[in-house]
Amino acid sequence: MARERPATPARTAPAEPLSxxxxxxxxxxxxxxxxPKAAQRMALHLMQHDRDGAKRLALALAQxxxxxxxxxxxxxxxEDSVCALCRSTKRDEALLCVVETPADLAMVEHTHAYRGLYxxxxxxxxxxxxxxxxxxxxxxxxxxATDGAVREVVLATNFTHEGEATAHYIGEMLRARxxxxxxxxxxxxxxxxxxxxxxxxxxxxxxxxxxxx
Amino acid sequence: MARERPATPARTAPAEPLSxxxxxxxxxxxxxxxxPKAAQRMALHLMQHDRDGAKRLALALAQxxxxxxxxxxxxxxxEDSVCALCRSTKRDEALLCVVETPADLAMVEHTHAYRGLYxxxxxxxxxxxxxxxxxxxxxxxxxxATDGAVREVVLATNFTHEGEATAHYIGEMLRARxxxxxxxxxxxxxxxxxxxxxxxxxxxxxxxxxxxx
Numbered sequence: 001m002a003r004e005r006p007a008t009p010a011r012t013a014p015a016e017p018l019s020x021x022x023x024x025x026x027x028x029x030x031x032x033x034x035x036p037k038a039a040q041r042m043a044l045h046l047m048q049h050d051r052d053g054a055k056r057l058a059l060a061l062a063q064x065x066x067x068x069x070x071x072x073x074x075x076x077x078x079e080d081s082v083c084a085l086c087r088s089t090k091r092d093e094a095l096l097c098v099v100e101t102p103a104d105l106a107m108v109e110h111t112h113a114y115r116g117l118y119x120x121x122x123x124x125x126x127x128x129x130x131x132x133x134x135x136x137x138x139x140x141x142x143x144x145a146t147d148g149a150v151r152e153v154v155l156a157t158n159f160t161h162e163g164e165a166t167a168h169y170i171g172e173m174l175r176a177r178x179x180x181x182x183x184x185x186x187x188x189x190x191x192x193x194x195x196x197x198x199x200x201x202x203x204x205x206x207x208x209x210x211x212x213x
Numbered sequence: 214m215a216r217e218r219p220a221t222p223a224r225t226a227p228a229e230p231l232s233x234x235x236x237x238x239x240x241x242x243x244x245x246x247x248x249p250k251a252a253q254r255m256a257l258h259l260m261q262h263d264r265d266g267a268k269r270l271a272l273a274l275a276q277x278x279x280x281x282x283x284x285x286x287x288x289x290x291x292e293d294s295v296c297a298l299c300r301s302t303k304r305d306e307a308l309l310c311v312v313e314t315p316a317d318l319a320m321v322e323h324t325h326a327y328r329g330l331y332x333x334x335x336x337x338x339x340x341x342x343x344x345x346x347x348x349x350x351x352x353x354x355x356x357x358a359t360d361g362a363v364r365e366v367v368l369a370t371n372f373t374h375e376g377e378a379t380a381h382y383i384g385e386m387l388r389a390r391x392x393x394x395x396x397x398x399x400x401x402x403x404x405x406x407x408x409x410x411x412x413x414x415x416x417x418x419x420x421x422x423x424x425x426x
Contacts, residue, residue: 030266
């Protein structure tokens, strides 16, 4: 979006009031990262080159809006009251991994290195944006983590300032209830070269160095 | 999109088959410049933060798909058989401006420096992509330009290689029918500083220098 100029003459002063096309461009602005120029380009592209794609997208939007809701146990998106992952009998109920978003959950699943269950915050603590413990459902997480089956909570929030603060807050909250709490390891990425790793990561990898096994 | 990795683990190996959400992400790929990761992010954003926006977008897509068609006279997008601009009695019928896209038409209109009519190619000649004279409706343009009312055709295709080639081709075609043909002036942009103008533009501005009036 950086290349777009702030002024948007083409949309604000259309040659002719094309209501459907203007409304389509305006509606496309609901997509993250789509500015007025990009929205106009998308609308023209769909009408000119991909009307079938537009039809499919309209159906998919309506269908997802009707069907997608939150899992009662882990809070991720699902079309059932409890998601397939929470219903699965093959997962280790003693492990609960806390992630920020369903995309993060998918990334952890993709590693095939985790066999426990999840809790999806659908956000992170961000007091400046008015996002506190209530907004990311920490009361629900607390209830879920203290149901008796969970023995260890793995904090897999992002390693950003807000993600770290969220992990710290949740960690304190759960440790006070006697739960084991762990955090994803920080360090040099697999395949990483020391020359190109930032010094903060390298310092962390030194502090958390492990004995050779 | 340059920052996105080619691999898309999150979408190709979802933790759970979320058909509506996956289908929404797949359908969003019809938008130009939206790759798999961006589509997934958009789908999650809509479900999490903007369900009303998704609803509005679904309606706008369906509405535009039904209503938007091409003007019979100038080929731009319209919801009527002939667009409001072509129907207007205030425009100079002796002038016909040829542009590549409806967005270009809107830009020319926005200048308030042109009072004639338009023909929208909906593309440009691009033989390597299989886009020839027939694909951009040059037979229709020829018919439109030789209807008796048009006296001058202003070629306002882009100053790219393909736009220039398109202007050249149309210019030859129309001049052979005895029509006056002009091209947008090239030169130093308004507000431009010579130090920062590319040498091709400056050379053109020198060759096409005009006597002070």
